[in-house]
Amino acid sequence: MTSPDGVSDELSERRGRHAELTELVEQANWRYHVLDSPTVSDAQYDAWMRELRAIEDEFPELRTPDSPTQKIGAPISTDFAAVSHLQRMESLDNAFNAADLVAWQVRAEGLVEAEPGPYLCELKIDGLAIALVYEKGRLVRAATRGDGSTGEDVTPNVRTVRGVPDRLTGDDFPDLVEVRGEVFLPVAGFEKLNEQIMDAGRPAFANPRNAAAGSLRQKDPRITARRPLQMIVHGVGKWQGAAPPKTQSEMYDRLRSFGLPVSDLYRVVHGLIEVQAFVDYYNEHRHDPAYEIDGVVVKVDRIDVQRQLGSTSKFPRWAIAFKYPPEEVNTKLRDIHVGVGRTGRVTPYAVMEPVVVAGSTVERATLHNASEVVRKGVLIGDTIVLRKAGDVIPEIVGPVIDLRDGTERAFVMPTHCPECGTELAYEREGDADLRCPNTRFCLAQLRERIFFAAGRKAFDIEGLGYVAATALTQPLPPHDVNPPVRTEADLFDLTMDRLLPIRSIVRDQDTGQPKTDRETGEQKEVSFFATKAGAPSKNAEKMLEQLAKAKIQPLWRVLVALSIRHVGPPTAQALADEFRSLDAIANATEEELAAVDGIGAGVAAAIIDWFAVDWHRDIVTRWKAAGVRMEDEPPADRGPQTLEGLTFVVTGTLAAYTRDEAAAAITTRGGKVTASVSKKTSFLIAGENAGSKHDKATKLGVPILEEAAFQTLLTEGPEAVSPPAEPAEEADGPEAVSPPAEPAEEADGPEAVSPPAEPAADSPTGLTEE
Incomplete structure (x- = not known):
């Protein structure tokens, strides 16, 4: 017997039973493997699977790749496909x-x-x-x-x-x-x-x-x-x-x-x-x-x-x-310490009595530089007003002067690096930030560079967080021998044999000083990469696995990981698109570098200066020898290149994208993303708190697209958008009440006008640089 559409009644009946069994089996798999709450016996599950296989043996056309009989393992992962x-x-x-x-x-x-x-x-x-x-x-x-x-x-x-x-x-x-x-x-x-x-x-x-x-x-x-x-x-x-x-x-x-x-x-x-x-x-x-x-x-x-x-x-x-406005609370300013970042910048930060503000406990907040401490007028020992700017970033508003009792004291900026002892200096006349010039041997800078290189904007190495970066870069006790990683060049030479002996000194979160055992008086140590039995820890295995995967990251991520001044993701992507290999970038003249859209003379000079340092070149040589990919494949067909020939700058905070995701959406359609606004810029993509780049685009007459128009641009092409009209008097939003953020002195791309990311939770200081 055949149905009107030409399908036999038997096949139609068995197809219905197949669909029913598929749903039963998938639900059983889900409850068993994911929810840990099975609702059917193993025998019932096995009976369903046997019946499924029997149907597929009789009607092979039902044995599709998504059938439970064709899947290996449990349904425990998702690839987050776009829908x-x-x-x-x-x-x-x-x-x-x-x-x-x-x-x-x-x-x-x-x-x-x-x-x-x-x-x-x-x-x-x-x-x-x-x-x-x-x-x-x-x-x-x-x-x-x-x-x-x-x-x-x-x-x-x-x-x-x-x-x-x-x-x-x-x-x-x-x-x-x-x-x-x-x-x-x-x-x-x-x-x-x-x-x-x-x-x-x-x-x-x-x-x-x-x-x-x-x-x-x-x-x-x-x-x-x-x-x-x-x-x-x-x-x-x-x-x-x-x-x-x-x-x-x-x-x-x-x-x-x-x-x-x-x-x-x-x-x-x-x-x-x-x-x-x-x-x-x-x-x-x-x-x-x-x-x-x-x-x-x-x-x-x-x-x-x-x-x-x-x-x-x-x-x-x-x-x-x-x-609602950001919550403001009062707390006590216990002390002001300084941290050393990956480029040597020395940043004061407040250590406060822990306090809950906007739903989370805060005990540290950046004070940016010595001038900012003076500007805010805070003294160590003050009761201060603390708020979370935008309910995200802890910010000290100022002191409660009426509560002073005379025991407060002024903060004095150190003259020498707190970690390596090198005398601090301003890099250029008029700089606001003091820096440690001991770039090569300052362990604080090395630790921050390793942490940054492993971060999401660079190699994206899962398992190499701040604690691991600290363990890899501090001298090994008990005799302060050289750390396992003395330069970024050592990163891809790490092996399990080198990791297992590493023992980290346990340090006080507030002072950074080693903790000691009360009974023995000896410094406390912890093994980060080995279990108590001496076997490799899961941290160690994961880190080595992720290091191997990092070797095939695209060129722009390698560039970011090198910590070249002013070379963040947008600049790195522009360089990678133009030169395609690290050798070509290293051998380019300053004029050739500056000619790339969004680079300019300052960034070009910084790149030339970086490659002029012998130990910097050694990093590149050893990474290359370890198998790190130093050039990109020729671009594959990435679909319609609707934005080809157009140059974009992304600034501010977008609701639906990180800035990297917005840049990727542009480049996959053939557009270029640069770090700075110029007359050559085709469009500025402006989120909330767009800052000085928005002002510059307005001055130069560069079309400015808010997020909704950006979506239209991506889906319908540049012909579907036009320069926005002047805002109506009734327009309102956060940009109407928030001053534009000041650009960070050495940040690259959108980071220059956006607040810093939430501090790394496992950082000893709780703060990160740039």
């Missing part, structure tokens, strides 16, 4: 005071015939935005927000998140629905997780949001499953197949009835007075919820009015985020 959202995930405009809320309401009133209210007020969770797609009630995909149009497929990991149903409940859910929400770590779960991580000797997460993002993007979902992640749904994208609710609040009721996690901490109100009351209440009680919040989201409740209001190129007009 398109069914509807674009928009960001929200911001309000910072009552006047901003009034302006938002007035704009809305001018676009609709009736009063836009009532309004729904809900807490703005400081988490990771996620879109879930359910088809016929079954979860088929979960993706990160990404660029709003395209995100990363994290479905296996999201399946492990508590409260996220694999199947919707009830019988009135739509055939297709894309729901949006935030994945987060509750504060209590975050604190417990950090305790576990620190007990295991690993660095703690900086804050709950970072912990949530890191947990969700694990390549092994079993790790994600062990983290106490939760999710709250707060919106809907695509809705197809059932009558949608008429209000946002009714939508929440429906979503809750489907078994989706919806917050109870929202309220429907009828005017801005009630909106402001809700905002004010949670500003005073922002730590009452079980999770971190950074504001309140206000939405027009009626969905028909939402549709009338529509969206700008960037934001929905029917919603706005009221952002």
